[in-house]
Structures are given as structure tokens and as C-alpha cells.
Amino acid sequence: MESESNKILDEVTQSEYKYGFTSDIETEYAPIGLTEDTVRFISAKKNEPEFMLEFRLKAYRQWLTMKMPTWAHLKIDPIDFQNIIYYAAPKKNKEL
DSSP states (O other), X not given: OOOHHHHHHHHHHHSOOOSOOOOOOOEEEOOSXXXXXXXXXXXXXXXXXXXXXXXXXXXXXXXXXXXXXXXXXXXXXOOOGXXXXXXXXXXXXXXO
């Protein structure tokens, strides 16, 4: 039997937003997923120096070798890291 709090949570998160507030901000996104190209894209968007890009690429390559920890004995679904957008920012207004 589903608890009352789960019913409320499902009702709030699974229904359409009904309070009228919207934000029509044009946004630029990185492609879905994390690759070296994504890391390079984000670094370029932030106008980072070369040493920072190299640091991020080194960290990304290390991350690729890592496995999810099991020491906490958590019962959670695996995270699909390739189904995440890692960069989103409002497009710059060229008029300013």
C-alpha cells in the first residue's frame, strides 16, 4: 500500500505545473552525456585557460576508471551519467 506522503509527492511531481509562473529564457545546452568533447565545450564556454582544460580532462579520464561505491549498501538504481546535461546557461544578450 502506497503511503500518503508518496501519493502527495507523486501528485505534485507527476502533474502539470498549475500556478502560472513561467520563465521564457533562451538557454544554451551542452549535448547530453559526458565525453571529452563535452568537457572541452564547457571549458570553452567558460573561457578557461588551457591549464584548467587539461586539469578537467585529467579528472574526466580518472572518473572513467572509477566504479560506484558499494560500501554504503544502498539500494538505489544505477545512475545513467550519459543521460544528464552537464551545462546549461542563458544565452548572452547581444544588445548589451
